[in-house]
Amino acid sequence: MKVKELIKVLDNITGGRVVKDLNDVFTGKNPFVVMKSSNIPGKAVMETPGLVYGNPEAEIKKVAVTMTLTEGNIELAGATGVDVIVAHHPIADAANSGGVTLSCYLDLYNISVFELHEAFHGLHPGISYIHGHKPFYTDIRYAGIPGNIMYVGKALDEIKTLGDILNRLNKMMDMDKEHQVMGTERIHFNCSEIKDSATAVQGEILLGTKDTPVNTILHIFPHTGFTAEHLEKAKSEHPEIDTVLATISRVKMDSDLVNKAKELGLNFICGNSHALEIFENGLPLAYALRHYLPEDVEIVIFRERICSTPLKDFGSATIKDYAKFITENYLIHDKK
Template structure:
């Protein structure tokens, strides 16, 4: 921290407004008046579970001094605790946040002040600002619609393959090379050995890019790239193919589809390549890293950290730390489920 001057939350918000081309909420009246089109409701119509996206300052004082910023994808209690340990002043996250859901089951007002943390979210205000996701997947975007079919956040890119990308195999090799999967694989193998957990899985590795229609040598030129979790439907795909009949390749990324999804069935019926690209678990690199570097360029006096959350899973029978295994079993058997005591083995 030596030699770094301080700025404040308001200055960070101004920087984000510049990065987003004026999309941030700079005045709370924009939320209630409907003046900002990037303030949107997201809901599955489950009572009480919807959230309003507000690209702006969610919690904290605009005049709060800032010297250390964390940039992340999704706010969780783990992110909050890491920010606390690192003595960060401000967290900037891509995805919308909600009381309790994003803060360990408690309101922001009870949790974030403990660590003197301010909080900003972006999401829809950041979509479509840079061509990184398309470049990583081997094409240059020619057109982008971030509200395809009239749905906010339903992003469709129309692209053309990069000069050195000629086949499906070129795209898959490019993704593998850029994302450094071999590093994550080495880390996972080392962790399995250290923990003694042979079934340990890790989110970025469990969903690799793969081909669901076409062949590795199939030519690639005209590409449609979208994200199934945004509400993109088969009807949307059919409409997009009518708009861009030259399409030979479909790429979906961030979210996944399986081999039997109607998207894949349609692609096979009309002879299109269908590639599943990067999963949501690496969006911190695709979108978070450009955002972090943009903040560093605009606010050189501030130290910026990338908050990358790593998610693993292991079969319960393979959990390696014996003391915690015994703890978990004792809590379950003694306090959660009425169980007779385990027989003591005698020899």
């Protein structure tokens, strides 16, 4: 199988949303080619779902599915014989390749990279299902903002309360095992303060209790630009909403969204964080690829698990001595 054939496979999976030629990028005919910008000078990025970089004629023997391309991904791919990385999130030169140009780094290991992001959003109700509801309304550009995804759904039959949502998440994500892994790591490194991205941010009820009934859920993603005004508008459009569910990102108790939900008499619950999106979007994509790709093409999942360790406990005694030596001799410039 060749890289150019994978373009067709991903286009099929996404229902025709992948960039096939440069006209899709520069003519505006593909609505999933979008600019993302916070108006920080020089930091905007254009999403171009499909092949970002690589040789279309290159042979594929091993594919990795990941959420965000990093230099760690590239090094792991190079070390384990991966020819293609399919990333969910958009890819930017240097930003996703260790500060050097993508072409130099990827050519070194003969790796091709793809991105999907907005082109993959809205294709399946997976994140809703994981959180225990079935959407009857979906908008992936709410209020005209690309990526401002919103679902309105009915709780599944087995979901009666907010507590049922939390229990479902713990089971789906196998959180008991995640905590066991974290506990083992703390023992191994003799540091009880180590935290990781899988267990540090878990489901949480902000308005209501575990016994509070749930029926109609407004499912939002705060980091996409969903505001308190959007919440009020959504409630007016769907008066039956009784619960706000925030996933991928979350909000604090004193946020405008929580205050607006309280004003509207709504429950508010936070679900899975972005650190677990590899399960929600990455795993179904990998299984879809398994269906379409030849059996001799191996598929792996690259999962990123970020750990937080206090400075005093990080690294061996030898590497700590190295860091202190470098700091004292090269990085501190206090005037004497």
